[in-house]
Amino acid sequence: MKKTWTKVVVVALSCMMAFMLAACGGGGSSDAGDAGAVLLGNTGPLTGPAAIYGNAVKNGGQLAVDEINAANPDGIQLAWQAEDDEADGEKAVNAYNKLMDDGMKVFIGSTTSGSCVAASEKAFEDRVFELTPSASQVAVTEGKDNVFQLCFSDPNQGVAAADWIVANMADAKVGVIYNNASDYSAGIFDKFKAEYEAAGKKLVAVEAFSDDANTDFQAQINSMKNAGADFVFLPIYYTPASNILIQADKIGYAPTFFGVDGMDGILTLEGFDTSLAEGVMLLTPFIATAEDEATQNFVAAYKEAYGEEPNQFAADAYDCVYAVYKAMNEAGLDASASHEEICEALIAQFAGDFTASGVTGAEMQWNEAGEVNKTPNAMVIENGVYVPVK
C-alpha cells in the first residue's frame, strides 16, 4: 500500500516538474500555428462571469482566420490564439507575455477594458500593433500610438446614447440604473449624464448598484417607478440587466429599457425568459438580422461552426481580423515581417486614410488617437430578435 502511494506521489511530482520545465523552457520558441503564418493573439475571459464575451471573441476571430486562410491560399496565412485572462489585469499581462513567447505578431487586444489597459501598456513597450475588438475604455488607447479600438469608446457610447435619446425620445422621463463598481458602466454613465444635461434635460432618477449586490434590484426599480420614469437607461452588462427585467415585471413596472453594447447577449442567457426582453432597446453597431450580404454570410458561418447566433463581440473580433489582414496587404507586408515592422506599417495605415468595411460598420475609419468612426444602430427586441428601431 505504502509503495503504491510513493509511486503515485513520485509520478505526480515528476509530471509537475515536467510541465514546469516545459513551460519555462518554452521561452522564445514560436511553434504555434502553421509555419510561416502570422500569429494573431487575443486575451479575454474564457472562464468566469464574463466568459460569454471572451469566448465570442475567440470564436469570431477563429472564424475570420479560417475564412481568410481558405480563401487566399497563396496570400499571407494567419494563425489565431486566444488565451484566458479572467478579465483581470494581472492575468492579462501574463497571457499577453505567453502570446509573445509563442511568437505573436499582431495583438487583437484584450476583450475587456480593465485587462486591456494593462496589456496594451506592454504592447506599447514591445511595439506590437494592437487592435482591440471590444475594450472600450479611453485609457486603452490613451498615449499609445500603436493601439486602436474597433468598438466605440465608453465616453462615445455615453454621448451617442444621450444624443439618440434627446433626438428621438424628447419627452421621455429618463431614469438610470448603473453599476458604480464597474469601470465600464461608470465610464458610460459619467459621459451620458454630462451630455444629457448639456442638452438642457434632467434625469428624473439615478440609482447605482455594485457587483456584490447585483441580484436584488427592488430598491432601484421602486425608485424609478416612484420618480415616474418611463424610460430607463441601463449602461450595464446583460446579467444584472436580466434581473432588473425580471423584477420590474414582477411589480408590473414596464418602462422602455434602453441599453448599450453590454446588453448584447441577453437573448442567449441561459434560463432567462426572453419574452421579458420584448421591447428592450439597445444601441449597438452589429445586428445579426441585418439584410446585407456580409452579415448574412457571417451569421450563417458562425451558426454552422459554433451552433449559436453571434453577438456583437464575435462580430467585433471578426472585423478586427479582416481589418488587420486588409491593412497588412495594403502595406505590402509579408509573413516574414517582424512584429516591430508590422507595427510601424500598420500604424501608418490605420492613422492614415485606411478604411475597412465589415459586419459592425461600413467604411470604418480611425483617428490618430485610436478611436473608430462608425455609426451605431438603435435596435429593439421584437419576437426574440433584434430589429432596427423604426
Add this chain to the structure above:
Amino acid sequence: MAEKLLKIKKINTRGFKNLVRGNDYRKEATISYAILVGGYLVLQLLTAAGLIGHNLQGQFVPICVYISLAVSLNLVVGISGELSLGHAGFMAVGAFSGILMSRILGNGMSFEPLIIIISMLFGALMAALAGFIIGIPILGLRGDYLAIVTLAFGEIIRNFMNVLYFGLDDGKLRFAFNHTIDGIDNNERIITGAIGATGTKTMATFTWGLLLCLFTVFVVLNLKNSKQGRAIMSIRDNRIAGESIGLDVRKYKLMAFVVSAALAGMAGCLFGLNYSTLVPVKFNFNTSVLILVFVVLGGVGNIWGGIIAAALLTVLPETFRQFADYRMLTYAIVLIVVMICTYNPAIKARVTGIWAKVNPFKKKRGGDKGKGKKSRKEAA
C-alpha cells in the same frame, strides 16, 4: 517580570538536537534568505542567458509581491494565531496610496528609486493606519468572529475605493466621493472610482521585488525572535497564561496586526507600480483567500514554506495554459493533491525517509554530532 522571563533563552545541554532547536531562528533566517537571494540570482542568470520567456519574466514582480504578502500574513495567522481574511484590503490601501504618492512625486521628480521608496513607505504608513483603526475594535474578538470581521473590513476597504476619486489640478491634489467628477473633470485624473488607477508609470522591477521580500522577511523574523515576538506567541499558545503573567494581550495582538498590514501595504504598492492600471475589484475576497492559501500550504508559521508556496502557486496557473479549457481544473486538482500530500502523515514519513537517505548534508551533521559528544566528554 513576565517579560524578563521570556527573554531568557533556552540553554543547550543535550548536544546537537538542542543546539539546532536553540538556533531555530538562525536556521529559519538562513533558509529564507538563501531561497530568496538564490532564486533571484538563478532567475537573473537564466534571464541573461535568454532561457526565460516573457511569460515567466512578467511574473517576477507579482511573485515577489505574493511572497511578501504571504510572509506578512503569516505574522497574523501563524505567529499571532488569528485568522485574518482581509489581507487584500490592506494591500489595496497600500497600492492606491502608493500610486497616488508616485504620481504626485512624479510631477517634479525623475529619480525613480526615491519615488519608489517614498511611495512604498507612504503605502505602508497608510495601510498601517488602516490596520490600526480596524484592529482596535476587532482584536478583542476571537477565532471565527475575528475571521468574519476581517473579511467584512476587507470588503469595506474595497468598496470605499470604488467611490474614491483623486485628481491633480496644477500640482494640487483634489478628491471627491461620488461618481460625478465635477470639479476635477478637466484635470489629470489619478484614481477614478471603479475604473481605478490608470496611467501609472510602471517602475517596479525584479530587484525591487527582491528588496521588498528581504525587508519583509527581515521584519517578520526579527519580530518573531524578539521579546515582543515571544510575547505574541505565548498569547497564541495560551491566552489565559499570557494574561496571568501580565501581558497586555490587546497590545501585542495589535502590534502583529499593524506590522502585518504595513508590510501588506508595501507589497500592494509595488504591485500597483507594476501595472499601468489597477482596479479595486482586484482586491476582493478571492485575493485574501489566495494569500491565505499560500500561508496554509507553506505551513502556518513557517516563513520559508510560505515563500515557496507563494512562488509556486503564482507560477502554476500560468504553466497550465497548455491545458486551455482545463487549466483551472488542473490547478485545483494539483492544489488538492499537494494539500493531501503535505498533510498526510504516512506520505510525510515516507518523504522524510527518502530525504534522510539522499540528504547531502548528512555526513556533515554526523560530524557535528561527533564533535558535540567529544567536547562534552572533554568537558567531563
